[in-house]
Amino acid sequence: MTNKSNNGFNTWQKSFEKETKKNFIDARSETDEGIDIKPVYTKDDLENFSFVENNSLPGQWPYTRGPKASMYTNRPWTIRQYAGFSTAEESNEFYKKNLESGQKGLSVAFDLPTHRGYDSDDDLVMGDVGKAGVAIDTVEDMKILFNSIPLDQMSVSMTMNGAVLPVLASFIVAGEEQGVDRSLLSGTIQNDILKEFMVRNTYIYPPEPSMKIVADIIEFTSKEMPKFNSISISGYHMQEAGADNVLELAYTLADGMEYVRAAMSKGLDVDDFAPRLSFFFAIGTDFFMEIAKLRAARTLWAKIMKDFGAKNERSLILRTHCQTSGVSLTEKDPYNNIIRTSYEALSAILGGTQSLHTNSFDEAIALPTDESARIARNTQLILQNETGVTKTVDPLAGSYFVENLTEELSKKAWDIITEIEELGGMTKAVKAGIPKLKIEESATKKQAKVDSGSRVVVGVNKYKNPKEPSVDVRVIDNNRVRDDQIKKIQAIKESRDTTAVEKALANLTNAAKDETNLLAPCIEAIKLRATVGEVSKALEQVYGRHFAKSLSVSGVYGKHFEGDQEFMKVENKIKEFENLNGRRPRVLVVKMGQDGHDRGAKIVATSFADMGFDVDMGPLFQSPRDVAKDAIENDVHAIGVSTLAAGHKTLVPELMKGLKEIDPKSKIIVFVGGIIPEQDYEFLYENNVSAIFGPGSNIIESAEKVIDLITDNLSKV
């Protein structure tokens, strides 16, 4: 606490309390992370640090101030925009355009079937092909993706975790067939499977074999691909799923520790691979917190790696990519997103990121258009060229507030890391479902703050725009993409040497049984034109497919609304409904297809239950038919479909068909929530969807609408 004998401070405190009519202690505000932010910080707040060292310098232990001595004064951060559009051809065009306009590295987004190891012609992925990224079925698609892009000169970042083996193998083979040796390939593969089990759910195999695959890739790249980053340990998706910054920081570093152990278990020396570990964090709207997070991450990682016995200085240094927060973007008044993204970008830079993706303002609704992508990129170009932020390294060092916040975050994160370690590490914690549950609890709290108005989101719960602008979004013809991919797969299957492919796949299955490194046999199979799906299945024979148990929090949302009029109104409507109908209104909340982002579904489930609904939670990756069977057997009143990956145009009509097939007189109503472009609204209503709730919808208002719709529907004979 502040030195009481300090006269100057006492005078300040008196003036403060006079001006604000508040006690100094009460004037503190609590962050999502549970840190009390004081209205003023002084020199005294730089004392008693256990992690941050006050006189450290950039590029020196404990690297709080940055991984390099010169930082942006020598070379600014890399502008690296993540993108992927349905087909390899379109993506290739997009990359070439971006490279011409000043972008230095490229970043590939894959579609969900590729992530989950399914080919485009698999019935399970009907609605998902080409959605949210590019479909890669064979090495031929990978070759088209990098057509006229010299892979020995371009650093390529690939967001891939589930199907890492066939995708990395395809990248290597595509390089070779371009005439580039694998040792010259540079870039990063995300390869961070642990966070998939926590938040994004694009895993294929259970945690243990998945960790073995991660270790295989680290081993292979450390020996054969010296310029390639074997893993990008990602907190990004945790924050996107609602984790606060302490959870994001702690879980990411704990994941990192688990990967280090996995690689060391292969007999590698820590310094053989640690310099090629990279990180990926989200940057949200809490300006100073995000800066402190990056500084704390470097500080803690240096300590962690020293404890692992790293001797090479480069092993101690955390290098990171950052992306501005997607979840902070709003569908309402979308141009506000340009402003949000700009401030987030500034946070990332003041925190000392090595590369950055800035989101396009329309990403709350769809994949970016050329125009919105240009604005997003220019946000960074302006920061680099006009603002002067590149001229001084770590300009916020020595700030009483920022240094103190860095220390606070480090302490809190360290406590969580210690807890995870005591559980036996992240693989065990993930299997027990603990991190997932903590993140969902944090997400539900955040949502409740917005819905109750205690957190202001401009244009959403305050300062609403009376004239909502309409925005053009990119439209994808999913069926056309799927048909084209299927044709390509057929052509390849006809022209390849089937016996050789089968033999290569059998070799791969055997390698999985023998626990030898899987990448080399994968490369062989891919070279012979085995598909991503076939390779994944060859491994599935040994490992099986993973199905996650789903745990749910309850009571977290409702707690924020004790005595709230709107909340009570819905509660009362539900009680009235129960008295009249002999049971509570019952809603099935589902995700369909391969989209594993279940934050929205989980928040809706827990908050609806808190209001009094009986909520059935469907498993992930259901087909519309599975959902229909489930809904009818449980005689629910309504189905809530959560969609974030644009599969709704195929999947919702299928669901309607499925319901009618089982019960021609079905009166179950369907509502849809998530990322749905306005252009799709009419289509969905024509398919008898009863209500649509876009991003930023107030959950209490949505619940009220649902109970009203159910009541209306029952009164119709």
Add this chain to the structure above:
Amino acid sequence: MDLIDNILKGERAAIAKAITLVESSKYSDQQISRQMISELIKKPGKSIRVGFSGPPGVGKSTFIESFGSYLVSQNYKLGILAIDPSSQITGGSILGDKTRMVEISKNPNTFIRSTPSRGSLGGISMGTREASIILDAAGYDFIFIETVGVGQSEIVASNLVDIFTLIVGPGSGDELQGIKKGITEYADIFIVNKNDGELKIEASKTAADYKSALSYYKKLDELEKQVLLVSAIEQTGMEDVIKTINQIIDQNKLKGIFEERRANQLEYWIEEEVKNIIASDITKRLSSKGNISKYSEKVMKNEMSMFEAVETITKDTLK
């Protein structure tokens, strides 16, 4: 009733609607439901009703997914009534059981219904018995009733089924103190789950502990209680479970125990139904007269003794 015909035809939507009726707290629904059940009970199917209970975290749903998959692969039709423990006292429930029964829920030969327990005694919800009659009439070979094992629930649940199984985890031998006599009378099979990986040794040890404890409590004329080792995730031991179930059912039928159990259960059920009707009638009368508070005030003011007040109210209500 159309509904009855459609249930007998095995129509999914009809079965679902019928279960909603038997679970309903609405008076008119209850009337229809009683008539419907009276009809259905005349047309019994061939189902064997199996109860599964056990403490939270032992992998009940995962076991049922695994065992259920085995049964459907043998062409059995399987109905599952899952009593979801996750209900809150205020607010509604989150019914997440299906997230642990992914594979069997897709199978056309299954019918899976989750019901919030609503904190009712023993985790058995209103209508579970009736729901099993509906599934029986609809032609399901096995009906699983899954409950969370807390306190009294095993006893209530065992009263609904032909065979009752308790699922436990490795290392649960310590809890033997707690199960003692009561549970051995109700459970027919003990399944030790998680017989896999690092837990294998522990699981075998637990099974041995159960066996020795159970032999200690065994009555002379009773069948030996079975202790089985399974792994739900590795899908091992499933044949043993079905073999054991069939064995016990066959033996019980031979000895007349099967029929005797069902007769006792019917008797118990009729008694419960009568009690429920009387109780709800009395509750209604008490609240319509609303004179309890009047008498309690008198007791407070010493104008009347507690005993006199109870006597008077009782007489008045039963008039």
